[in-house]
Amino acid sequence: MKTYLDCLPCFVEQALRAARIATNDEKLIKNVLNEVGCMIQETPMENTPAESGTRVYGKISKITGVADPYREIKQRHIAEAKALLPELETMVAASEDPLLTAIRLAIAGNVIDLGINKTFDLVSDIRKILSQDFALFDYDAFKKELAKAKTILYLGDNAGESVFDKLLIQQLHKPVKYAVRTQPIINDVTMKEAFDSGLDEVAELIDSGSPAPGIIMRYATPDFREIYQNAKLVISKGQGNYEGLSDEKRTIFFLLKAKCPVIANDLGVREGDIVLKGINL
C-alpha cells in the first residue's frame, strides 16, 4: 500500500504521542517534532506507510535515547491478554465454529495497536467484535486453503494481540511458523514478546528481518523469504503487515480491524470494520 496524504499529519501526531511515552522532556519532544515534520518532504508517496513509520520511530529513539519506549506497555498488554486467555479458550472450545471464533478473537486482539491515534478497551472491544459482521469475509477460501496447507506462515503484529494469535494457531491444527519484527518498533511483537506471549508453545518463532511496523519484503532475511515463498498459507495480522504486503503477488489472508480511515479506504471498507480478506485467490 502506498502512502496517502492523510498519513503525513498522522506521522507527526504519532511522533508526538510516542515521544511523550519515551520522555517527559518537552525540548526533546519538540526536537522530535522538528525532525519528523521535516521528514515529510523526504517521504516518497510510493513507499508504504510502515516504511516511513520506521524512520519516524527511529528518530524518536535516536533523539530521546530510548530504544524501546513501549517496553513496559508491551509487557502490560501481554499480561492483560494472558489473564483473559483461559476464559477465551473456553469460549472457543464451546463455540459452534471454533475456528471462526478464534479468528474473531485474533482480530479483537488487533485493537491493541499503539501506532493508531485511538484508545481502546480490550474487554468491551472483544465483546463487540465477537458479534460484529465482517465487512470482507473470505472465510470459505480461507478454510479451503487451510485444509490443503501443510505449512503455515503467521505474521504477528502487536504485543498482547500476540496472545490472541495463540488461540487461533491452536485452531489451525497445522505446523505454524510465527514471524516477528527484528527489533522493537512501536508496540509490535519481537522475539522477546513472542516468547512472553507463550507462542513458542504453539509455533516455531522466526525473525522476519523487518524493522518496520509491518513486514516489508525488501528488509526480509533470506531465511524468512524462503519460508514466505514456500508457505502454503500466509496469515497476516494487522494494518502494518497489510501496508507492507497488500501489493504482493501471492495468496495472503489479511486479518485486521480497520482502525484508520486510510486503511479502511484502501480496503474499501469503513473505519471500525473487521476484515478477513484473501488476495490473489
Next chain:
Amino acid sequence: MKTYLDCLPCFVEQALRAARIATNDEKLIKNVLNEVGCMIQETPMENTPAESGTRVYGKISKITGVADPYREIKQRHIAEAKALLPELETMVAASEDPLLTAIRLAIAGNVIDLGINKTFDLVSDIRKILSQDFALFDYDAFKKELAKAKTILYLGDNAGESVFDKLLIQQLHKPVKYAVRTQPIINDVTMKEAFDSGLDEVAELIDSGSPAPGIIMRYATPDFREIYQNAKLVISKGQGNYEGLSDEKRTIFFLLKAKCPVIANDLGVREGDIVLKGINL
C-alpha cells in the same frame, strides 16, 4: 496563549484539510505539507497558535495560488445562519433572559469553525448549547460591566457565526464596534463577510489589522489599538481571539466553545464545554 506541543501536529492536519479545499492537485497538497512540516522547527513555542496559523494558511495560499480558499464556504455558512435568524430572534425575544439566550446563541454560532479538526451540525449544536451548562460563567460580572459601558468592542471570529453575533449585539443596547480580520484567513470574518452578515445594521465595522485567525495586538492598526484601549467592554468571540488575547492586561470577556483539547486545557475546562469567561475582573 502560548503554542503547546499538541498544536504542532494539528497545524499539519489543518494544512492538509485547507490545502484540499484550495486545490485537487495532490502534488501541490504534498508541497504544502512539505513546507508546513518543516515550519515546525521555526515555530517558537512562546508565540500564540493563531500566529503560527497565519504562516500555515499563508503558505497554502502561496503554494496553491488561492488567496481565499474558504470564500464560498463562508458565503454558505452565512446563508445558513441567516435562514435560522428569524426563528432565533423570536426565541431570544420570548425567552426569560434575552441577553443570556443571545449569549448562548452567539456561542452556538462558534461551532462554525473550520480551523478545527471536527465537523459540526449547526441546528443540533444550537439545540444542545441552548440547554448546556456553562463551565465558566462570569455572567454577573459581564452584566455589571455592560451596564457601565458606554462603548463596546466586539471581536468577531468566524463567518456565519457573525450572523449569531448580530443577535447578541441587538441585546447589548449600546453602541458597538465590530472588529474583523484584515484579510481572508481560514473561514474568519473579514469586512466583506461582516457586511454580508448584516452586521453593519447593528454595529460600526472596523478592521483590526490582524491577518491572523485571532486578534494579535502587535498586528493591530493604530485605530484599532485606540478603540481597544478606550472601549469600556471588550467581548471576544472564539478560540483564535482567546489565543491572541488571553494574556492581555485589560478586562476582556471571552465567549467560546472549547473545541480542541489544548484550548480546553488552557481554560481549565473540558473539550466541548461552553465558556463566558472574564479576565482581569
